[in-house]
Amino acid sequence: QVQLVESGGGVVQPGRSLRLSCAASGFMFSSYAMHWVRQAPGKGLEWVADISSDGSNKFYADSVKGRFTISRDNSKNTLYLEVNSLRTEDTAVFYCARGISGGSFDDWGQGTLVTVSS
């Protein structure tokens, strides 16, 4: 079965960086676009970034463009999100999700919490 497991979250000071990872298993990782979605405490879902199956195309939400970088290593079945210049408003649970045709996200990880606080 499809499994997505995020890691790398934690408490970090404003202005610092983190690298989030999403380990995928149970499917052919290299054949799927992948996404990061975040959810601030008590708030709704916000799409953050996506990357094509071969890593050649990447798109970002305006709120994170220039600060976050999405990447993937298909040999390791792993998705990454480098989050830089963190702000208190970046505090959220970050989910990775598998994208399928038509634009829906059919499988999600359980999320990793990033808390930005001094």
Next chain:
Amino acid sequence: SYVLTQPPSVSVAPGKTARITCGGNKIGSKSVHWYQQKPGQAPVLVIYYDNDRPSGIPERFSGSNSGNTATLTINRVEAGDEADYYCHVWDSSSDHYVFGTGTKVTVL
């Protein structure tokens, strides 16, 4: 940027029908997907391509999409349907994905 508007809350009695709307400019021209999220859990896809159900999702869940409004309908509502629901589209003009504001469904 493209905006999807949902009612903050919907209340429904068990066995009745819940309808959750998702408003967006010409949303009928887009493919709409719906997710269910229970407290402390990751979202789960319940409807994709306007009205298709992933395997394992009960037939009680259905969707429609026309004009400026998409609707998720839950028939014969059960206590286990109590959750937050989000609509979701891809905006081709910006190459961005957009989620609706979310609707909390309460089963009375």
